[in-house]
Amino acid sequence: MENYTNKIDSVVVEERNKMNTEFDLLEKKMKAGEISEVEMNEQKNIAAIRYEAIINDEIDRQKDEYEEITGKTVRRALFKSNLTKNNNLFRTARGALLDLTFEQPEFDEPEDPKNYLESFGYVAGISMINFTDKKFFNFSKGNELKNSMSGNFSLRYENQLGKTTSPVFYRVGLGWRLETIVPSNDRIFAQDDKNLYLTEFTGNNLKSAWLRTDYIYIPVETIFVLNPKYKDYKGVSYIDNTKKQLRVGVGLYGGTKINDKIHLQYKNDFGNRVYNREAVSKGLNPFIFGGKISIEYFGFNIYVMKDFTPIFNNDALIRNKKGVQIGIDLWALTF
Numbered sequence: 001m002e003n004y005t006n007k008i009d010s011v012v013v014e015e016r017n018k019m020n021t022e023f024d025l026l027e028k029k030m031k032a033g034e035i036s037e038v039e040m041n042e043q044k045n046i047a048a049i050r051y052e053a054i055i056n057d058e059i060d061r062q063k064d065e066y067e068e069i070t071g072k073t074v075r076r077a078l079f080k081s082n083l084t085k086n087n088n089l090f091r092t093a094r095g096a097l098l099d100l101t102f103e104q105p106e107f108d109e110p111e112d113p114k115n116y117l118e119s120f121g122y123v124a125g126i127s128m129i130n131f132t133d134k135k136f137f138n139f140s141k142g143n144e145l146k147n148s149m150s151g152n153f154s155l156r157y158e159n160q161l162g163k164t165t166s167p168v169f170y171r172v173g174l175g176w177r178l179e180t181i182v183p184s185n186d187r188i189f190a191q192d193d194k195n196l197y198l199t200e201f202t203g204n205n206l207k208s209a210w211l212r213t214d215y216i217y218i219p220v221e222t223i224f225v226l227n228p229k230y231k232d233y234k235g236v237s238y239i240d241n242t243k244k245q246l247r248v249g250v251g252l253y254g255g256t257k258i259n260d261k262i263h264l265q266y267k268n269d270f271g272n273r274v275y276n277r278e279a280v281s282k283g284l285n286p287f288i289f290g291g292k293i294s295i296e297y298f299g300f301n302i303y304v305m306k307d308f309t310p311i312f313n314n315d316a317l318i319r320n321k322k323g324v325q326i327g328i329d330l331w332a333l334t335f
Contacts, residue, residue, distance in 0.1 A: 012055055015051050015054055015055050015058075016051070018051065019047055019048065019051040022047050023044055023047070026040045026043055026044060026047075027040065097299060097300065097328070097329070097330055097331065098330060098331040098332070111233065112233055112234075113164075113231045113233055113238035113239070113240055113241070113242075114164070114233075114238060116240075116241040116242055117159065117160045117164075117238070117239070117241055118157070118158060118159040118160070119156075119157070119158045119334055120156070120157045120158075120334065120335050121155070121156065121332060121333050121334035121335050122153065122154070122155055122156070122332065122333040123153075123154055123156050123173075123329055123331075123332045124151070124152070124153045124154075124329070124330050124331050124332075125151070125152050125301075125303070125327050125328060125329040125330055126149065126150070126151050126152075126327055126328065126330055127149070127150045127151075127152070127303075127305065127325040127326055127327025127328070128147050128148070128149060128150075128325065128326050128327070129147065129148045129149065129150050129179060129181070129323045129324070129325050130147050130323070130324050130325075130326070131143060131144075131145040131147075131148075131181075131318075131320040131321060131322065131323050131324075132320050132322055132323075132324060133319055133320050133321070133322065143184055143319075143320045144183065144184055144187075144198055144318055144319055144320055145181060145182065145183060145184060145318065145320055145321075146182040146183070146184050148179065148180055148181045148182050148210075149179075149180050150177065150178065150179045150180070150325055150327070151177070151178050152175055152176065152177045152178075152327075153175060153176045154173040154174065154175030154176070154219060155173055155174050155175070156171055156172070156173035156175075156219075157171065157172055157173065158170070158171045158223070160239070161222070164236060164237065164238045164239065165228075165230060165237050165238065165239055166239065167224060167225035167226075167228040167239060168222065168223070168224055168225075169222070169223040169225070170220075170221065170222055170223070171219070171220070171221040171222075171223060171249070171251070172218070172219070172220050172221075173218065173219050174216070174217075174218055175216070175217050175218070175219060175253075175255075176214065176215070176216060176217075177214070177215045177217055177255065178212065178213065178214045178215075179211075179212070179213045179311065179323075180210050180211075180212055181210060181211040181212075181213070181311075182208075182209070182210045183198050183209060183210075186200075186201060186206055186209075187199060187200060187201065187209070188200075188201050188206070188209040188262075188264055189209060189210075189211050189262045189264075190262075191262070191278075191280065191281060191282055191283065192282075193281075193282075194282060194315065195282055195283060195315050195316070195317050196280060196282050196283025196284070196312070196315060196316045196317070196318075197283075197316070197317040197318070198317075198318060201266070203266050203268070205266050205267035205268075206265075206266045207265040207266050207267065207273070208263070208264075208265045209263065209264050209265070210263050211260070211261070211262055211263070211280070212259070212260065212261045212263060213257060213259065213260050213284065213311060214257070214258050214259035214260070215255040215256060215257050215258065215288055216255055216256055216258055217253050217254060217255025217256075217288065218253065218254060218255065219251055219252075219253040219292065220251055220252055220253070221249045221250065221251030221252075221292065221294070222249065222250055222251060223247050223248070223249045223296075224247065224248050224249070224250075225239065225245050225246070225247050226245075226246045226247065226248060227245060227246045228240075228245070229243040244297070244298045245296075245297070245298070246295075246296075246297050247294075247295070247296040247297070248293075248294070248295055248296075249292070249293065249294035249295075249296065249303070250291075250292070250293055251291065251292045251293075251294075252289075252290070252291055252292070253288075253289070253290055253291075253292060253305070254287065254288065254289045254290075255287065255288050255289075256286060256287050256288075257284065257285070257286050257287070257288070260279060260280040260284055261277050261278065261279060261280070262276075262277065262278045262279075262280060263275075263276070263277055264276040264277075264278075282315045282316075283312055283313060283315045283316035283317075283318075284311060284312060284313065284316070285309055285310065285311060285312070285313045287309060288307055288309055288310075288311065289307070289308050289309040290305055290306050290307040290308050290309070291305070291306050291308065292304070292305045292306075300328075301328065301329040302326070302327070302328050303325075303326075303327055303328070303329075304324065304325065304326055304327075305324070305325040305327070306324050306325075307322065307323050307324075310322045310323060311323055
């Protein structure tokens, strides 16, 4: 209110100064004999009416602006708790178990369902890799590779596909995926000029051995809301993304390898820890391509990823070289 009053006072002072300047000019003309006193008074009266209209127009404009700002402030206050609840619910539904978004945006119309139809941010997940041959999963004890771990971090955009009532959404992103692949039975990775293979460790104090791979990849996914709920706003019906949803996703991904290393840690005969790292020259595909299926409910998102083009190629002398990942999205940071 104080800011509004100050603006009005400023307008009145500015226009009054302009009017006084014009009055001074008319008085100088009258003294110089250019106009009569009657003409001077008539022109002063016309000028006063003109400046009064200017001031009134500016006051009306400031009043409309003030009322609009006041209305938005009142709406934000009225819907603040609802906005926070809905927006947190929306972000959790779009994200993961842990929502790291520190500041929620302020919408001019927080009750508008359109505000909650898209999202953009980081998502991080972790998964277990099961290596198999012809089976989809293989948990037998004879596998040459243990069930290993994979992590992924992606910058992801999601929006609705089709009309405002459509239960179909799409996701596209850019991500980083890394694997830590561990051999079974205390074996280690080794390579020669033709092949990548597993072999026995010849020392006595093996600590750990693994293969690390990193990929930059692009995921594309279609999301289907199985229990859509709707909300009408200003005569338009929208799918209400602030409600708890059961969502199923089907997608594809493709990427290129940016790093690979064989890691070996052991203690020598003197008890000193030795750590060897070696780049992989054979046995790995430079690209990956695969499919993904996910099931999501209220921030709990579990997924299965299957590499159609496996991590290992034919130069890898490993039986179970095809990877299937079962994972969960851990945290999300939405902008």
